[in-house]
Amino acid sequence: MAAQEADRVVDTIRDREVAVEQDHLDQVYRRLEEKIHEAEFLMRDAARRGQVGTPGALAERDAQVFRAGVHLNRLNSEFEDFLFGRIDLLYGKDGKKGPDGAYTSVEPADDAVRPDNTAEIGETLHIGRIGVLDADYSPLVIDWRAPAAAPFYRATPVDPGRVVRRRVIRSKGRRVLGVEDDLMRPELTATLDGAELPVIGDGALMAALGRARGHTMRDIVSSIQAEQDLVIRAPAASVTYVEGGPGTGKTAVALHRAAYLLYQDRRRYAGGILIVSPTPLLVAYTEGVLPSLGEEGQVAIRAVGSLVDGVEATAYDDPAVARVKGSSRMLKVLRKAARGALERGDAPDRLRVVAFGRRVELEAEELRSIRHAALGGTAPVNLLRPRARRLILDALYAKTGAAARQSDPELAAELRSSFDEDVTSEDSFTEFLDAWWPELTPRGVLAAMADERRLGRWARRVLNQGEVRRLARSLRRDAYSVHDVALLDELQTLLGAPARPRRKRELDPLDQLTGLEELMPVREESQRERAERLERERVEYAHVIVDEAQDLTPMQWRMVGRRGRHATWTVVGDPAQSSWSVPDEAAEARDEALGTRPRRRFTLTVNYRNPAEIAELAAKVLALAMPGAESPRAVRSTGVEPRFTAVGDGDLAEVVRDEARRLLDRVDGTVGVVVAMNRREQAARWLADLGDRVVALGSLEAKGLEYDATVVVSPAEIADESPAGLRVLYVALTRATQQLTVIAGRRDEPDEAGVPDLLRD
Numbered sequence: 001m002a003a004q005e006a007d008r009v010v011d012t013i014r015d016r017e018v019a020v021e022q023d024h025l026d027q028v029y030r031r032l033e034e035k036i037h038e039a040e041f042l043m044r045d046a047a048r049r050g051q052v053g054t055p056g057a058l059a060e061r062d063a064q065v066f067r068a069g070v071h072l073n074r075l076n077s078e079f080e081d082f083l084f085g086r087i088d089l090l091y092g093k094d095g096k097k098g099p100d101g102a103y104t105s106v107e108p109a110d111d112a113v114r115p116d117n118t119a120e121i122g123e124t125l126h127i128g129r130i131g132v133l134d135a136d137y138s139p140l141v142i143d144w145r146a147p148a149a150a151p152f153y154r155a156t157p158v159d160p161g162r163v164v165r166r167r168v169i170r171s172k173g174r175r176v177l178g179v180e181d182d183l184m185r186p187e188l189t190a191t192l193d194g195a196e197l198p199v200i201g202d203g204a205l206m207a208a209l210g211r212a213r214g215h216t217m218r219d220i221v222s223s224i225q226a227e228q229d230l231v232i233r234a235p236a237a238s239v240t241y242v243e244g245g246p247g248t249g250k251t252a253v254a255l256h257r258a259a260y261l262l263y264q265d266r267r268r269y270a271g272g273i274l275i276v277s278p279t280p281l282l283v284a285y286t287e288g289v290l291p292s293l294g295e296e297g298q299v300a301i302r303a304v305g306s307l308v309d310g311v312e313a314t315a316y317d318d319p320a321v322a323r324v325k326g327s328s329r330m331l332k333v334l335r336k337a338a339r340g341a342l343e344r345g346d347a348p349d350r351l352r353v354v355a356f357g358r359r360v361e362l363e364a365e366e367l368r369s370i371r372h373a374a375l376g377g378t379a380p381v382n383l384l385r386p387r388a389r390r391l392i393l394d395a396l397y398a399k400t401g402a403a404a405r406q407s408d409p410e411l412a413a414e415l416r417s418s419f420d421e422d423v424t425s426e427d428s429f430t431e432f433l434d435a436w437w438p439e440l441t442p443r444g445v446l447a448a449m450a451d452e453r454r455l456g457r458w459a460r461r462v463l464n465q466g467e468v469r470r471l472a473r474s475l476r477r478d479a480y481s482v483h484d485v486a487l488l489d490e491l492q493t494l495l496g497a498p499a500r501p502r503r504k505r506e507l508d509p510l511d512q513l514t515g516l517e518e519l520m521p522v523r524e525e526s527q528r529e530r531a532e533r534l535e536r537e538r539v540e541y542a543h544v545i546v547d548e549a550q551d552l553t554p555m556q557w558r559m560v561g562r563r564g565r566h567a568t569w570t571v572v573g574d575p576a577q578s579s580w581s582v583p584d585e586a587a588e589a590r591d592e593a594l595g596t597r598p599r600r601r602f603t604l605t606v607n608y609r610n611p612a613e614i615a616e617l618a619a620k621v622l623a624l625a626m627p628g629a630e631s632p633r634a635v636r637s638t639g640v641e642p643r644f645t646a647v648g649d650g651d652l653a654e655v656v657r658d659e660a661r662r663l664l665d666r667v668d669g670t671v672g673v674v675v676a677m678n679r680r681e682q683a684a685r686w687l688a689d690l691g692d693r694v695v696a697l698g699s700l701e702a703k704g705l706e707y708d709a710t711v712v713v714s715p716a717e718i719a720d721e722s723p724a725g726l727r728v729l730y731v732a733l734t735r736a737t738q739q740l741t742v743i744a745g746r747r748d749e750p751d752e753a754g755v756p757d758l759l760r761d
């Protein structure tokens with residue numbers, strides 16, 4: 001009876017507190033409506049001013065319409081939980097207000113807490129997705145990224161600053177659904193407006209973590225933890241480097257950091273923020289988070305296989321081929337191929353022209369040495385065609401012997417110029433040049449590398465015979481693999497954009513005035529400038545965020561590095577989850593991409609995804625994959641131990657299907673079935689009719705994703721797939737938020753309880 005009474009009291013307090021927040025939210029919406037009216041008025045007014053018609057008025061109108069439009073857009077967006085937080089603070093050390101209208105001090109005033117441990121709340125702040133000021137400029141809602149909102153995320157009972165109570169408000173549209181409080185100074189008896197501060201619930205974080213997962217990631221704006229907040233708000237100078245085990249929120253933090261940087265310095269990041277993600281699946285999973293934080297447009301989330309425009313690679317190479325394609329040894333091979341691809345079997349091996357009424361010829365050997373001379377240095381091949389053309393004309397002219405016969409330099413120059421015109425106006429000369437020095441494309445060169453004999457020449461002393469054979473074979477495939485994309489990008493740099501055909505008339509008057517020799521330096525100069533301009537016009541970003549950075553191969557680091565040469569960086573990853581087999585080589589390429597910029601390092605230590613029961617099992621594989629590495633600390637426990645099933649002589653498909661069905665009944669959200677890469681199509685067929693809550697994944701595709709429940713099929717098959725197999729298995733075992741089943745095949749050598757050899761103590 002007494003217990004029921006107590007429950008009722010709590011309910012009444014809860015209802016009252018919900019009503020308090022509802023009042024506040026109503027006030028916020030009233031203010032938003034006023035602002036919408038103001039914005040609409042501004043638009044109408046701006047249109048009216050436009051009718052005045054002076055250039056000044058028009059510019060002003062454009063600016064006003066733009067501002068009002070942006071304003072309206074933001075206000076009209078229907079945010080789920082638009083208002084999500086509140087902090088009740090002690091009086092602060094100084095009374096200065098920041099630009100958002102909130103007091104800036106984070107330290108309590110000396111007399112904020114009385115000797116008997118009572119205190120009064122000096123300031124209450126509400127935190128939301130955007131800031132809203134009341135008509136008198138007092139803050140109704142503070143933008144979560146504003147400095148005054150930081151204590152909402154940073155305060156802990158160990159280091160509470162001014163925060164006494166931290167409240168997460170759950171709301172939907174205009175309705176407050178509930179509140180959850182954390183008390184940062186439990187030793188205090190604090191009062192607000194004369195009444196004691198009530199505390200509701202036992203923490204918002206646990207409520208958020210226990211929720212069922214869907215096919216898209218949710219933002220964590222209402223429950224960012226202190227160690228995560230330090231990363232999100234780290235100053236953007238140089239490189240922010242974040243390591244942390246599975247589930248520590250690296251991806252979530254990276255996304256919130258992008259939103260924070262835009263808020264901090266929108267002008268600086270107008271150059272765009274690029275987020276590089278390992279797979280299209282992870283892109284799809286995460287791409288809703290930024291819009292939910294009110295940010296769109298300036299952030300590009302791209303899978304590493306989609307960084308080159310026009311290519312969307314999803315195919316995976318087998319590990320031996322991937323290892324070659326990703327290695328920085330490929331750079332040497334590509335450099336040779338980019339130049340060697342000019343030599344095609346069908347290229348002409350002699351040039352005949354008629355000039356000054358006689359026939360002049362260049363033989364195969366002469367053409368070869370001209371090509372060799374033209375290719376000297378490291379300039380992009382496509383930009384060297386004009387040089388080759390000039391050398392050919394030089395060689396042809398030398399054969400006429402005309403230079404020796406003319407001693408007057410002016411006349412000599414004139415003679416030469418008319419010779420060049422004679423030769424180059426012949427169609428056959430242009431046709432020869434097109435065939436002998438064709439414009440090369442990255443795709444064309446990669447296709448040329450599929451010829452094992454040619455590839456063997458270009459890869460001499462770099463790749464062994466077996467590697468050449470496997471590489472050539474993989475390039476004969478129709479679709480590009482994820483690793484091919486970095487090769488295409490490298491080739492783009494090695495080849496350069498082709499020189500645009502020069503319009504003849506443009507040069508003629510000058511030709512006649514000064515002679516060709518004098519024109520040469522001018523032409524060379526403009527070519528260089530063009531090369532530089534084209535380089536600049538490549539897509540570059542103001543900030544680059546690399547998610548799952550441990551997986552980037554050396555060649556991929558080069559590709560990503562080119563997109564952030566002048567950028568600041570945020571790099572998040574976990575070496576223990578790396579699927580790249582030669583981590584030292586990748587680290588070298590990463591350091592080259594990041595240059596000498598100073599790095600600020602952060603480590604995330606708490607696993608918010610896996611219950612302790614699953615984290616404990618995964619730790620066994622971590623100990624094998626990376627002896628000595630520390631597992632992140634799991635924050636919750638479900639009491640449900642991982643389940644083991646051995647297939648024995650049974651049908652694997654049936655066992656997997658049964659298990660997926662069983663888990664579908666036990667969780668509300670998604671079930672992920674992770675298999676070795678070579679089983680992924682097969683597994684998709686097994687699960688095809690179980691509905692869209694179940695997903696079949698190859699082990700490399702599971703990167704970064706999470707499911708309510710996961711089935712890991714044959715750990716041994718996953719671990720044996722590549723030299724990095726144990727780390728890939730560690731990834732597979734850390735995807736579940738609630739339940740995990742491991743299915744053992746014969747290769748797993750399960751014990752009588754079905755536990756695979758790899759997962760036993």
Ligand SMILES: Nc1ncnc2c1ncn2[C@@H]1O[C@H](COP(=O)(O)OP(=O)(O)OP(=O)(O)O)[C@@H](O)[C@H]1O
Pocket residue numbers: 205208209218219220223224225228244245246247248249250251252253574577608609703704705706734
């Ligand atoms: N502060 C938080 N509040 C609520 N949920 C959180 C918080 N931090 C992380 N999470 C949740 O924990 C899960 C794991 O986060 P995330 O995917 O960002 O981790 P990760 O470090 O990138 O993991 P992995 O290395 O395995 O890819 C997500 O569901 C995320 O929403």
